[in-house]
Amino acid sequence: MSTQLPIKSLLIFDAAMKHKSFTRAAQELHVTPGAVGQQIQKLEEWLGTPLFVRSIRQVQPTAEGLRYWAVVQPALARLQQASDELRLSRSREVWLSMPPSLAAKWFAPRMAAFVTLHPDISLHLSASTDVVDFERDRMDLAIRHFDGRDVSLQAELLYRDEARLYCSPEYARKLRLDTPDDLVRATLLNTTILPHWDEWLARFSHLDSAQRERITRQHFDQSALAIETARLGHGVLLSSPVLTGGELRDGTLVEPFQGHLHVAKAYYLVHPRRVPLRPAAQLLKDWLLELVRRELREAQPL
16 A cells, blocks of 8 residues: 555545535535545545444444544645645636625725726625634634724724614604604614614613504614615614715615614724735735725715
8 A cells, every 4th residue: 555645535525524425525526425435445444444334324433533534634725725725826817705795885886996996806706794814714804893802813803883863754753753762653774793772772762662662663684774774764874984985975774863883893894914915916015004094085075
């Protein structure tokens, strides 16, 4: 038997462990399940120990397989990362991730400006609620809504966040929303990202807890959908001003009364602290930071 480590078998073993399935590993690697099984068997013979227990339509890793993967998987991830960094070091491609509602409501109207300024850069935008794992995912930068605390990340503040109340002007007139107490007649649109209605009502209205609990509520996991629902006149919304700028400018949403609730989280531009940004990613980062600085300056009252 060869004493050389079977690298191909090791990569297939990693995929099989990740999916806990030979079939799903085969789909990821574009090979047949039989080929996966053969490579796993080759690695088992080389190591002299079984890595999986096979049964009908199911495979389960052995204790030895789990211990081996715990050591092998981080090493493979580092190899992949180092290879990608070298391969893409001069690439004019850049990968950016952000929450879907931020991508739709804030970034999409501004994206053309970056593309026009840097037509040679190919921008890959991922709109996802999943937190980016920079060691696993092909991603240069991410915009994350959090408290900014992560020692592994370089985090640049973009926007401090607050929860403001919005509705369509027609809805405000129809329900005669003159004070926060008038919200007893409204439908409250609650979002996962800013679920602060109870706190807002307790702070800005005179409604007691029983009155607040009786108010009709609808729940959304995407802020963009809640904003559209409010724009169509179906309720009042607590949302970040970062996401509602377009609707405020065209008058389809208004703030019927003041009541700004500051929140602990904010929008940060992040990337791994220990990995230098590639030139294309650095250009995008610099452009985003300058864009935000300029817009904040322009929003300041004279």
